[in-house]
Amino acid sequence: MNIQPHIQLTSAQACERVILCGDPARVARIATLLADVKPLASNREFTSVSGEFQGHQLLICSTGIGAPSAIIALEELIKCGGKRFIRVGSAGALQSHIALGELIIAEAAVRDDGGSASYAPVAYPALANRVLVNGLSDYLRQHQQHHHLGIVRSHDSFYTDQELDICRRWHQLGVLAADMETAALLTVGRIRGVAVAAVLNNVVLYGDNTVEGVNDYTAAEPLLMHGEMLAARAALAALCC
Numbered sequence: 001m002n003i004q005p006h007i008q009l010t011s012a013q014a015c016e017r018v019i020l021c022g023d024p025a026r027v028a029r030i031a032t033l034l035a036d037v038k039p040l041a042s043n044r045e046f047t048s049v050s051g052e053f054q055g056h057q058l059l060i061c062s063t064g065i066g067a068p069s070a071i072i073a074l075e076e077l078i079k080c081g082g083k084r085f086i087r088v089g090s091a092g093a094l095q096s097h098i099a100l101g102e103l104i105i106a107e108a109a110v111r112d113d114g115g116s117a118s119y120a121p122v123a124y125p126a127l128a129n130r131v132l133v134n135g136l137s138d139y140l141r142q143h144q145q146h147h148h149l150g151i152v153r154s155h156d157s158f159y160t161d162q163e164l165d166i167c168r169r170w171h172q173l174g175v176l177a178a179d180m181e182t183a184a185l186l187t188v189g190r191i192r193g194v195a196v197a198a199v200l201n202n203v204v205l206y207g208d209n210t211v212e213g214v215n216d217y218t219a220a221e222p223l224l225m226h227g228e229m230l231a232a233r234a235a236l237a238a239l240c241c
């Protein structure tokens with residue numbers, strides 16, 4: 001049984017259903033929704049726990065920031081038996097009708113990342129798994145939670161001098177929000193034949209300062225924590241239906 005070099009898991013911890021998130025601290029917060037939680041591994045940016053939800057075994061694993069580490073986590077989790085993945089992430093809105101803490105379900109993603117480009121030309125679409133997308137939106141609709149469905153953009157840069165112009169361009173094209181991992185996860189998931197989707201918590205209003213918005217995304221911010229836990233509940237429902 002080979003131990004995967006980065007996530008430090010083996011197929012002995014096999015779990016078909018997986019929640020992915022960027023921040024390792026989010027793993028413990030999402031795990032409060034599970035029963036029988038067991039810490040599995042913590043290596044670099046990859047922290048994982050297992051647990052049970054409504055009779056189903058699940059794994060939660062952090063992926064760090066950006067496409068390369070997200071792809072590494074996805075590839076190694078697939079080797080450990082992962083088949084269905086939902087990213088519970090955060091994003092910055094690219095449209096002014098998206099409020100703080102509101103959720104965005106990615107139907108597809110603009111591939112402005114370098115990681116997915118090493119797998120397929122950018123003309124290859126980054127498309128979410130339809131069953132998981134429906135599961136996420138069904139849960140939010142049933143719980144009367146206003147949410148958004150559409151295209152997000154995944155990027156590699158935070159601090160270039162062109163960020164405002166880049167955001168304005170994708171805003172004009174109707175893209176809903178920006179994150180850094182969704183496009184890579186959707187692309188590599190498709191290529192590997194596993195189901196992947198993403199539900200993103202809006203932590204920055206369109207037009208507001210991105211750095212300040214990301215800085216405010218802490219466990220002390222109730223609106224953003226509400227969005228995070230709602231995203232996690234929707235992901236659990238979609239993975240376990």
Ligand SMILES: O=P(O)(O)O[C@H]1O[C@H](CO)[C@@H](O)[C@H]1O
Pocket residue numbers: 021022023064065066088089090091178179180181214
């Ligand atoms: O909160 P997570 O899931 O990490 O998502 C977003 O936050 C990070 C940037 O601050 C990037 O990883 C971006 O995709």
Ligand SMILES: O=c1cc[nH]c(=O)[nH]1
Pocket residue numbers: 090091092093178179180203204210214
């Ligand atoms: O623009 C943004 C805001 C939050 N997180 C991102 O990845 N991008």
